[in-house]
Amino acid sequence: MSTKSSNPIVQSLSKAWGGIEDMMGLNNPVVPVVRLHGVISSEQKPGRINIESVSPLLEKAFENKRAAAVAIVINSPGGSPVQSRLVGNRIRELADKNEKKVFVFVEDVAASGGYFIAVVADELFADPSSIVGSVGVIMAGFGFEEAIKKIGVTRRIYTAGKNKSTLDPFMPEKKADVDRIKGFEDDIHQVFINYVKQHRGAKLKAPDDELFTGEWWPALRGIDLGLVDALGDMHTVLRERYGDDVKLKPIKAKKAMFSLPSIGLSAGTVAPSIGSDIIGALEERALWSRFGL
DSSP states (O other), X not given: OOOOOOOHHHHXXXXXXXXXXXXXXXXXXXXXXXXXXXXXXXXXXXXXXOHHHHHHHHHHHXXXXXXXXXXXXXXXXXXXXXHHHHHHHHHHHHHHHHTOOEEEEEEEEEETHHHHHHTTOSEEEEOTTOEEEOOSOOOOOOOOHHHHHHTTOOOOOOOSSTTTTTTOTTSOOOHHHHHHHHHHHHHHHHHHHHHHHHHHGGGXXXXXXXXXXXXXXXXXXXXXXXXXXXXXXXHHHHHHHHOTTOEEEEOOOOOOSOOOOOOOOSHHHXXXXXXXXXXXXHHHHHHHHTTTO
C-alpha cells in the first residue's frame, strides 16, 4: 500500500523539498572516515591509538543514520596487543549493531597491532607499497649490569616472590626468566593468530609457518598471501562504490577550548617526566623506523 499523499499541495511541497535536498547534496551518499594514526598504547597523549580515545569517534561514525558505510584509515606500526584487540572488537561490534560495512584503508603501514585492527574490515585495501603483516610478538630491553660495575654501583633489590624481579636490567639475565617470557610471548602470539584467522578466514592463502612468523610484506605481496583484499586508495575506491557525489565526512576528536602546558614544581617531578618522555619518544621512533618510516 502506498504511503504517498494524494493531496496535490502536499505532493508539490514534497517534490520541492526533494529538489532542495538534491541542490544541497543532502541525498548524496555519506561515508564517515575515522583515522587511526600512531602507536597503539594506553597512554592518553597525541599520536596514540587506544580504546578510550578512539571509541567516541567510532560511535559517532557508525551511528550516522545517513552513512552508506564507514571507512577506517590505519597508519600504525603496532603496539599494545590489548588495546589492538579492544579497538578491533569495538569496530566490529558497532558495525554489526548498526548494520554497516567497514572498509579499512592502509596508508604507510598496518603492522603488528596495526594489522590486528585492520583485519576486522569487511574489505581491506592498501597502497601497493603499504606495509602489512608482522603477525608476531616482541619484547625488548637493555642490560646494564656491566655498566654499573664499571662505575662502582652495587644493585640492591628486595622482593617477596622469587620471580618478582624478572628481567631486571641491572642484574644478569637468567635462563628461567627468558623461558618464562618466551612462553608469555607464545601465548599472546596465538591470540593474534587466532584473531587473524577468525576475521580473514578462507581469504588467507598461505600456511601458518609463512604467514605468522612476524615477517612483514608490501601490500602487493600481501594480496598473494590473502592478508589484503585489494589495492586502492580511499577516495578512488569509495567513488567507484558510491559514485562521484559521495561525501567523505572526517570524524575528529573535539579540541579542548583551553590547553595549558604542564609545569613541574620541583626537580623531583620534572626530571622523571622528562626522562619518561624521552624514553617514550625513542621507543616510538624505534617502532616506526623498523619499517623505514
